[in-house]
Amino acid sequence: MAISCTPAINNLPLNRHPTPVSITVNNERYFADHPLLLQLDRCSDSTQLKQIHARMLRIGLFSDPYSASKLIQVAAYSEVSSIQYAQKVFDQIPRPNLYSWNALIRSYASSQEPVNALLIFIKMLHGSDELPNKFTFPFLIKASALLSALSVGKGLHGMVLKSEFGSDLFVLNSLIHFYGECGCFDMAYRVFMSMPKRDVVSWNSMIVGLAQGGYAEESLDLFFRMEGENVRPNDVTMIGVLSACAKNLDLELGRSMHLYIRRNGIKESLVLNNAILDMYVKCGSMEDAKRLFDKMGVKDIISWTTMLVGYTKVGDFSAARSLFDTMPCQDIAAWNALISAYEQNGNPKEALATFNELQLRKEAKPDAVTLVCVLSACAQLGAIDLGGWIHVYINKHGINLNCHLTTALIDMYSKCGDLEKALEVFHSVDNRDVFVWSAMIAGFAMHGRGREAIGLFLKMQEAKVKPNSVTFTNLLSACSHSGLVDSGRGIFNQMESVFGVVPGVQHYACLVDILGRAGNLEEALDVIDNMPISAGASVWGALLGACRLHGNIDIGERACSNLLELEPQNDGAYVLLSNIYAKSGRWDKVSELRKLMRNSGLKKEPGCSLIEVDGNVHEFLVGDNTHPLSKNIYVKLDEIATRLTSVGYVPMKSQLLQLVEEEHVQEQALYLHSEKLAMAFGLISISPSQPIRIVKNLRICGDCHAAAKLISKLYNREIVLRDCYRFHHFKGGSCSCMDYW
C-alpha cells in the first residue's frame, strides 16, 4: 500500500480555512480533513446538508471518492435526512469506488429495508469491477440477519470462506450474530469456536443471541466461561446476561448481577439501567424496580414504559394508568403496552376505550402492534364491525401484513363468526408461519369444519412449515368438534413419532374429549389411566363433559371428584355433574350438590352474552333488565315464547341447576338466560339481512340451543353464536354443530 501526502487542490476557494491536506492511498486521493467535510460532521439539518452537497459539487470535492462517501453516510445517518437522499448522492458519483459502495450498503443495512443492501451488492458485483472487502461483508451479513435470510447468509458465509477474510474478527462476529438471529445456534457456536481470536463482541454476540433465542441457561453458562477465560465483560454483555435472568425468572441471580455490575465497574448507561429495570419487572419485583427507577438520574421513555408494564404485571392497573398519565411523553409503544395489558388481562372493553383515546388525542400513530392488540380485543368481544374497520384501516394505510397481523386478523374473523373472511385473509398472504397456519386450523376447528382443518394441515406440511404443540391442540380440537374419532386417534399417535412433538396435558385432554364425546368413555378412561404425565384438570373436565353428554353417572362422579381435587373452586364441575343428575331425574343429588357448592362458598359463574350492534358491544347477564331497551326486549321474549310453544316446543328443565317446583317458574328461569335476551335484542335491532352474532362466556345451554334452532326457522334469521367452546351457526331450524357439542 502506497501512502503519500500532497498539498491540497490549490485553486479551490478555501482562503478562510487552514490548508487542507489530501492523503493518497493506492493512487487515490482523500481529503480527510477538508473544512467542508468537518462541516459535514457537524451538519444538523437537511438544508445545511444540501448546501454542503452543492458546494462540494461546485468546488469539485464531490469527485473525491472519500468525500462523496462521507456525504452518503451523513445523508443516511443524520436524523434530518434520508436513505433516498443518500441514494441520490450515490447516483451522482460517476464511477463509485468500493468505499462508496460500502457506504451505501452500510446505509441500507441499517435502514427500514435492509434487503436493498443485498440488492446494491448484487449491482456492485455485476455493474462494477469492485469486489467485496472485509468491510462489505459485515454490512451484508447484518442485512441478512435483519431479514432472517438464512440461505443468503449461508451463501455469504461461503463467499467469506473462499475469500481472504475467512478469519477476520469483524466478519466472524457478524456471522455469529447472524446465525443467532436465525436461531441456528449450533452454527453460531461452530463459528465462535473456530475463531483464531475472540474479542468481547464475539462473546457478547453468542451470549445475547442465546438469551434472546430462549436458551437462557446456555447463555449464562457462556458468561461464566467468559469470566473463566479472563475476558472482561462490558455493558452489552451484562444486558444479555440480565435478559437471560429475566427469561429464567431468576430474581436472585438477577440481583447478584446487578451487584456484579456495581462492583466490577461496568460502565453505567441508560440502556444498561433499563435492562436491569426490565429484569426486575419480569421477575415480578416492583420494589427493586421502583428503587432503581427512583434513583436513575437519566430516564427515557423506555424506562417509563418498563415501569408501566411492571405495574400491569402485578395487576395494579390504576398505578399503571397514573404512571402513563405522568410520563413526560407517550409514544406508540407506551400506548401499546397499556392497550395490550388491558386486552391480555380480560378487559378487552378497556383496551378498545384506550385505543379510542389514542385516536382522539392523535399524539401517536397506531402501528402494527397496536392493531394486533385491538384485533385481539375485538376477537374476545366478538366485535366484528370494529374488527372489520381495523382491516380496512390496515389496507388504507398500506400497513404491511406481517405474520402477527395476519394471525390476529384470521383469529378475529374466526372468533367473530366470519370464517370465509378469515380464509380470504389466509389466502391473500404469501408469508405464513406456524402461527398463521395454526390460527386458520383453529378457525376451522371452532366452526366444526374438521375435515378442512385436516386438509389444511396436509397443505402446511407441503409448505414445509413445522407444526408445533399448538398446531396439534387445534387439530385435535377440530377432530373433537366434528366427531372425527379415527383421525383424532391417528393424529395423536403420530404427534411424537412423526413430528417430534411430545403430547402435553392439553393434547391428552383433546383425545379424551374426542373419545368421550363419541361415547367411548371406557377407552377415554383407559387413556387417562395410562398417561405418562399426571392428568390435569382439563383432562378430567373433558371426561366429565362427555359423561354429561352420555348421562353416565358413575364415571361422571369419578371425573368430578378428581377435577375438584385439583381445582376445588371449579364451579363448572358442579354444574356439569348437576346436569347429569338432573337428566336422570336425580333431583335429590342436584340439591345436595347445590348445598355443597353453597357451603364451599362457590357460586356458578353468571352467564353473560355479548352482542355488537352498530359498532357498540351490548352485554346481557341472566335476567338482566338494565338495558335501555329492556322493556322492548321482554315484550319480544314473550312473543318468542308464544311462537315457540305454538310449534310444539317444550322447555328442557334438565338444564336448570336446581329443582323449582312450579312449572311456570321453571320455564321463566330458562327464558331469562343471557343468550335468549341477546337473541331477542338482536331480533329487534339488527337488520334482517344481517346475521345475529352473539358471544357467550359459558357453554350454551341445551334449552337455548333448541330454542335458537327454532327461532332461526320461525323468524327466518341466521344466528351465529360463539360459546366458550365452539361456534353454532343456526339457520333454517338446524345448527352447524349437528347437535354434536
Next chain:
DNA sequence: TTAGGGTTAG
C-alpha cells in the same frame, strides 16, 4: 465495520 433496553399473534 461487528454485539445492547420497553409494546404484538395461535
